Amino acid sequence: MAERPEDLNLPNAVITRIIKEALPDGVNISKEARSAISRAASVFVLYATSCANNFAMKGKRKTLNASDVLSAMEEMEFQRFIVPLKEALEAYRREQKGKKEASEQKKKDKDKKTDSEEQDKNRDEDNDEDEERLEEEEQNEEEEVDN
Amino acid sequence: MADVTVGKDKCGEQRLVSLPLSRIRVIMKSSPEVSSINQEALVLTAKATELFVQCLATHSYRHGTGKEKKALTYSDLANAAEESETFQFLADILPKKILASKYMKMLKEKREEEDENDDEESGNDEAEA
Numbered sequence: 643m644a645e646r647p648e649d650l651n652l653p654n655a656v657i658t659r660i661i662k663e664a665l666p667d668g669v670n671i672s673k674e675a676r677s678a679i680s681r682a683a684s685v686f687v688l689y690a691t692s693c694a695n696n697f698a699m700k701g702k703r704k705t706l707n708a709s710d711v712l713s714a715m716e717e718m719e720f721q722r723f724i725v726p727l728k729e730a731l732e733a734y735r736r737e738q739k740g741k742k743e744a745s746e747q748k749k750k751d752k753d754k755k756t757d758s759e760e761q762d763k764n765r766d767e768d769n770d771e772d773e774e775r776l777e778e779e780e781q782n783e784e785e786e787v788d789n
Numbered sequence: 790m791a792d793v794t795v796g797k798d799k800c801g802e803q804r805l806v807s808l809p810l811s812r813i814r815v816i817m818k819s820s821p822e823v824s825s826i827n828q829e830a831l832v833l834t835a836k837a838t839e840l841f842v843q844c845l846a847t848h849s850y851r852h853g854t855g856k857e858k859k860a861l862t863y864s865d866l867a868n869a870a871e872e873s874e875t876f877q878f879l880a881d882i883l884p885k886k887i888l889a890s891k892y893m894k895m896l897k898e899k900r901e902e903e904d905e906n907d908d909e910e911s912g913n914d915e916a917e918a
Binding site: 704730 | 817826827838842847
């Protein structure tokens with residue numbers, strides 16, 4: 643597959659932020675340590691994916707799903723992640739549900755709103771800008787006269 | 790939730806994770822046996838990776854020698870990989886560092902050992918993979 647090496651790395655800025663938030667204030671993280679953690683994170687993804695895939699194959703499925711990932715964590719002895727992951731999953735599902743409902747609501751609202759309403763709004767904004775420019779010019783003229 | 794981090798990717802979704810899902814997906818797909826990945830699995834893997842980074846950083850710091858100097862160094866991480874069962878899978882990519890002189894000495898000793906073995910057998914030296 644045509645993946646460039648950097649594609650398999652995670653962005654430095656985000657990794658650094660996560661590390662900083664986890665450690666006490668004022669702790670210095672060497673560049674080497676940061677890069678090592680980043681590599682470790684990529685290896686973790688591969689390991690977790692491979693493990694999760696085994697569970698999917700056991701269930702005769704071709705698509706990895708949430709429970710495969712959770713089972714993988716158990717297998718890899720990262721049980722401590724399971725509760726926060728389940729919470730994140732719940733939050734994600736609620737968010738998806740909320741988005742779906744919101745977009746359905748938006749559709750209904752859009753049908754009610756007319757186009758001319760939006761045109762009026764644009765004209766008003768243009769007028770405001772012109773007024774501001776005129777005021778500035780007047781001020782400049784006054785200053786010159788004083789000099 | 791205290792551990793819910795805010796971050797956005799191109800689509801403005803995924804406020805539950807900071808790591809970019811697109812990149813996580815690329816890494817996951819580089820695994821040959823994987824066919825497809827459901828969106829929830831992707832989100833959970835990203836979240837798990839964040840937890841992992843936090844876990845590795847704090848563990849290495851707490852057990853490391855950098856603590857007195859308020860610093861996290863590479864050797865703290867290499868030590869964690871070697872000594873902790875949980876992080877054993879990282880041992881190959883986070884090898885401990887040794888002085889060059891020590892390494893040269895080790896190489897020399899190894900060669901001497903192999904020479905002794907050669908004297909006993911009459912076979913060829915096979916290069917190690």
